[in-house]
Amino acid sequence: MKDEKLWFDHPQDSVEITTVRQRTEDVLEQAITLPFWSQDYTQLDKGRFSGMITSVASKGVQLFREAMNRSVDELASAPQNSYVIGLPTIIEGKSLWRGGQLSKNTLITLDKNAELLFRTAHSSEITAAVISEQRLEDYAANVEQIDIYDLMKKVNPVEVIPHAVKSRLLSALFIGTEHLSKNLNDSMDHHQVWRHVEDSVLDSCLQALMAASENHNRHNEHRVHRHIVNCVRDITLSRHCEALTIGDLCTTLRVSRRTLNHAFKQVLGITPVAYMRNVRLHRIRAELKFSPKQVTSIANVATRWGFWHMSLFSRYYRELFGESSSMTLELARGQ
Structure with a gap:
């Protein structure tokens, strides 16, 4: 079932959190389930399709997890003027993200307004953050004193990063997608919870980008x-x-x-x-x-x-x- 919830806390500084948790049994349905994205999926493997989408979004930041049991060729566009930073969490078979082959400890990125070309594995799952350019650029400049535009130019769509950096990013993304989407009904201060999750995700994404920028391979x-x-x-x-x-x-x-x-x-x-x-x-x-x-x-x-x-x-x-x-x-x- 698709489940979308809106929450408003602190009238002087309200926060709206939208969540979606949906299982699908059709590749075309899967393509249109992820909020804010424009996607075209072509199933490559034979057999009945099964997928899952979990998404949590608020104030220019979206965290999502997508799983599929069939290899799919994806042509997709993220929300306009947004960066995508994430991890493959299940890879069973060959998988290519904008030309780079996915493996354990790889970071996946998509520059703002770039088209995503993604061939998923026979069984796959990715977990990622979609961050508006203003949020990520401001955070990078104010917290780390770096230019995100220059940093992204040094990062390939797929980069190997240290295991510790990957684990930290995965933990931040997991808390956002799984814990928060399942527990919004609880009596929690959603404003403070989201601020904590958002800061953790932004920091972990930035640390992963800086680690990836030390690699220099190209994919021409x-x-x-x-x-x-x-x-x-x-x-x-x-x-x-x-x-x-x-x-x-x-x-x-x-x-x-x-x-x-x-x-x-x-x-x-x-x-x-x-x-x-x-x-x-x-x-x-x-x-x-x-x-x-x-x-x-x-x-x-x-x-x-x-x-x-x-x-x-x-x-x-x-x-x-x-x-x-x-x-x-x-x-x-x-x-």
Whole structure:
């Protein structure tokens, strides 16, 4: 169940805290559950999806935890003019955050107004803070006397940090997301509690950034590979009625078949053909779930997205989402 709560304390200095705790059973639902974000998810693994979102937000700071049981390709935008600083807490399989491979003791960051390109592991969980530029820049200048803009230029999207620094940041994020979201009903001084949590998170994030800034690796090769993947996505969506071939993609992008396949292997771990098929299947699922009254025939929707063999379409759909397309439509019409 989705649960949003607002609390106001100290009329002279009120604080509003919004919490969300929701389990999901659909990748499209997962993409829209995290407050304040704009996200587009493409499920890569076959099978029924299960996810969890926990979010606590107040006064320009959001703390969230997101878990999923399937590998997903995420294209996302954080709230405008905000920094994202966090940790992967579960990684089962290969996972790439803006080109950097996640592992134990890695810090993940997203600069303000940058697009997030994130391929999650087969089973994954991340815990992160989203902090408005004004809050983080003021805190960095006033408390540590450093320029956050200059600091962020020295930090890659994925950096290895000392275990002690990671543990401190994880503790601060855990208290914010888990303890606070579960205990707002208790008779506590929410204003003071949030001030304490916020200060701990800001301090821990800043210490993690300073530790990460001592590393100097860059990720230029992945940027090229990710650009190829993004171009294939754009072509798939703009020419969705066409039976695109690998040759068509290579000609349009002016890359070799080997380069194309290598890019997809490095970024997503699947073939270009499988990725194009998954992107189209997600668009079909979105129409069935969110516009069921406009669907006169599943076959018509599938054909519009480039599937002409209904038996193959049905098999691909069931394998990817763990249910038939007719069940998706039936459930949507029953809501």
